[in-house]
Amino acid sequence: MKDILLIGATGQLGGSLLAGAAADRIHAPNREVLDITDAESVLRCIDIYQPRIIINTAAFHNVPQCEEQADQAMKVNCVAVYRLARLCAERNIRLVTFSTDYVFDGGQRTPYVETDMPAPLQIYGISRLAGEHAALAAAPRHAYVVRTCGLYGEQGAVSKGGNFVDKRVADARQTDKLDMSSDQTVIPTYTADLAEAVIALINCEGAEPGVYHLVNQGECTWAEFTAAIYEACGLATVVNPVDRGGLSGGMRRPSYSVIANTRAAALGIELPHWRDALKRYLSRKGFRTTTD
Numbered sequence: 001m002k003d004i005l006l007i008g009a010t011g012q013l014g015g016s017l018l019a020g021a022a023a024d025r026i027h028a029p030n031r032e033v034l035d036i037t038d039a040e041s042v043l044r045c046i047d048i049y050q051p052r053i054i055i056n057t058a059a060f061h062n063v064p065q066c067e068e069q070a071d072q073a074m075k076v077n078c079v080a081v082y083r084l085a086r087l088c089a090e091r092n093i094r095l096v097t098f099s100t101d102y103v104f105d106g107g108q109r110t111p112y113v114e115t116d117m118p119a120p121l122q123i124y125g126i127s128r129l130a131g132e133h134a135a136l137a138a139a140p141r142h143a144y145v146v147r148t149c150g151l152y153g154e155q156g157a158v159s160k161g162g163n164f165v166d167k168r169v170a171d172a173r174q175t176d177k178l179d180m181s182s183d184q185t186v187i188p189t190y191t192a193d194l195a196e197a198v199i200a201l202i203n204c205e206g207a208e209p210g211v212y213h214l215v216n217q218g219e220c221t222w223a224e225f226t227a228a229i230y231e232a233c234g235l236a237t238v239v240n241p242v243d244r245g246g247l248s249g250g251m252r253r254p255s256y257s258v259i260a261n262t263r264a265a266a267l268g269i270e271l272p273h274w275r276d277a278l279k280r281y282l283s284r285k286g287f288r289t290t291t292d
Helices: 012-019 039-049 063-068 070-091 123-138 164-172 191-203 222-233 262-266 274-285
Strands: 004-007 053-056 094-100 143-148 177-181 210-213 238-242
Touching (some): 004 039, 012 191, 039 070, 053 070, 063 070, 063 123, 070 094, 070 123, 094 123, 094 191, 123 143, 143 191, 164 177, 164 222, 164 274, 177 222, 191 274, 210 262, 222 274
Parallel strands (some): 004 053, 053 094, 143 210, 177 238
């Protein structure tokens, strides 16, 4: 029985949800049919599909563009989420919507838990935090806000020209040495693992509405992650760690944005370590790895 309506089916996470074990439960209209910023199309699809659950993966997540287009960032990441959450509350539909590690300022050096105080540094983080508040205010008994970090998946991020892993492998074919940020500690997360955890959260009877963190385990800098990609693929490109003073693409970003899956772990929902996730991703993509 198809009881889930997916918004954002063409994105990385949407693609992993459609490729996962719950695919036969999901209605996935394309953006021409369902645009989260078009209230009429959202209402029409809810009326047509009659979902019990809506998973919203749509977002404006190009960080530099959010700075340049703040109104659009708020429209997609907050206003549209509020309207959707209000409809879910009215129709008794559970809503899963997503947020980011960028709601934090990176001031601490231990993983952030769900109850830590957000303090975003840029428009992107502000718009996502506003979306969190909007969803929980409009649908306090129906909304699940999932914060995650550093996504990569088979489908790639269209707005960013592909995902981080694929772009770094492509870089290695062009150069024997690559500068990479060493001043941002993150937790790269494989969308296949995230999709599985999201479905587990939906299926868990003890999961109360609210904020959840869902990421792979461990932590690393982008330089360390890139080095791990090259090591796993047997590539000789040398990674040169660079301290950019917390700036990337001209934007301030948190120097430490590792988040801990505290609430999910209490429900028995665990995600693998990022190194394990990376090796599985590379294998599925057909990149030759040193463990092949």
